[in-house]
Amino acid sequence: MTENPATGRLLHRSAVVCAELLVVAAALWVLARVLATLAVVVIPVALALLLAALLAPAVTWLARHHVPRALATAVVLVGGVAAVGAVLWFVVKTVVDSLPDLRTQLGGSYQELRGWLGSVGVRPEQLDQVATQAREWVAANQQSLATGAWNAFATLGSVLTGLALAIFVLVFVLYDGERIWRFLSLPFRGSARRRVDAAGKRAFHDLTAFMFALIIVSAVDAVGIGIGLWVTGVPLVVPLATLVFLGGFVPMIGAFVTGLLAALVALVAEGPFTALLVVLIVIAVQQLEGNVLEPMITSRAVRLHPVAVILAIAVGVQQAGVIGALLAVPALSTIRAITATLLETEQAPGPAC
Incomplete structure (x- = not known):
């Protein structure tokens, strides 16, 4: 029985493609293991680059208006820290x-919740039983809870080290980013260096666009949920809206989690019906953001399809939790920008850092 030449070529090509995919998968696996091992270094550096992408335009603007680069960097950093600290x-x-006011209102809201649950077929005794079991669990697990808290404090040194590293990298990227990038591109020569230089600047430009898009989306979340809290009469509107804004920097899940915190305050202060309204408002705002604003603003800023954005965030959450959700889209955007630039036959000069 003779073998069909076309079938043989197809099998050969399929084998080559499979082998290439296996090599790529192995390389990605090794890279992921290395990054996980060096997480104490990788995460602070990644966060520093994100902050640098956000702050670099202000430093560049001041430098162009004849402010010394060192002074511009100091002004922007001190101003940013002061603003975040004040918030x-x-x-x-x-x-x-x-x-104190919320603690006073808690008893009345609890009784109202018991009555409301009774109207939907849940016996008030069941709610009392759940509350009692929660208190008993806390009392029975005080030792383990204390141990967990101590373990968290035991990692304080690594947290401070990561924070110091992030600040150090941020300062020098803002002050001397151009020279650092020139040093990193030294191993390349001729057209390869030009292509690498364009790829790096394009990736940094896309990171800046991503951070500003994230600010816009977070602001819309905060305003929408804040208006809902104000209309429903929930206290602490401004601080809760501010928390929603800060939570919005973790794509897809941050604003939702902080919105649920607002619903908890509504439950304590205004009762279950108002809390249910707040939950519906949070869901509505998140649907608007997730289905309209996020694809329209963030996806265009980083030039990624909305499906790619959502999948990247899902993988990031599954692999690294909140940090993964925060870094997934910037990482994918950087890979896309570098790959697209390196594959282009003729390069246009990219935006300056």
């Missing part, structure tokens, strides 16, 4: 000042 101080102080 966090305002949120924490407002919430702490409101705790």
Whole structure:
């Protein structure tokens, strides 16, 4: 029986493609293992690059207006830290000042919740039983909870080390990013260096676009949910909306989680019906953001299809939790920008860092 030449060529090509895919998969697996092993270094550097992409335009603008680069970097960093610190101080102080009133309202809201659940067929005794079991679980697991808290404090040194590394990298990328990039591209020569230089600048430009798109989407989440809280009479509207804005920097899940926190405050302060309204508002705003704004703004900014954005975030959450969700889209955008630039036959100069 003679073998069909076309079938043989097809099998040969399929075998070659499969072998190439296996090599790529093995390389990706090794890269993932290396990154996981060096997470204490990789994560701070990645966060520093994201912050640099956000702050670099301000530093560049000041430098173009004859402000020394070092002074421009210091002004932008100090201003950014002061702004974030002021926001966090305002949120924490407002919430702490409101705790006595919320604690007073908790008893009445609990009784209202019992009555509301009774109207939908849930016996109030069942709610009391759940609350009792929760208290008993906390009492029975005090030792393990304390151990977990101590373990968290035991990693404080690594957290501080990562923070110091992130700040160090951020400062020098903002101040001396051009020279650092020129040094990194030294191993390449001629047209290869030009292509690598264009790829890096294009990737950094896309990171900047991603961060500004994220700010817009987070602001829309905060305004939409904040208006809903104001209309329903929930207290702490401004600090809760601010938390939603900060949570929006974790794509897809951050604003939803902080929105549920607002629903919990609504449950304590205004009762179950208002809390249900707040949950519906959070879901509606998230649907608008996830199905309209996120694809329209973020996807265009990083030049990725909405499906690619959602899948990247899903994989990031599955592999690395919140950090994975935050870094997934920037990582995919960087890979896309570098690949697209290197595959182009003729390169246009990319935007400056």
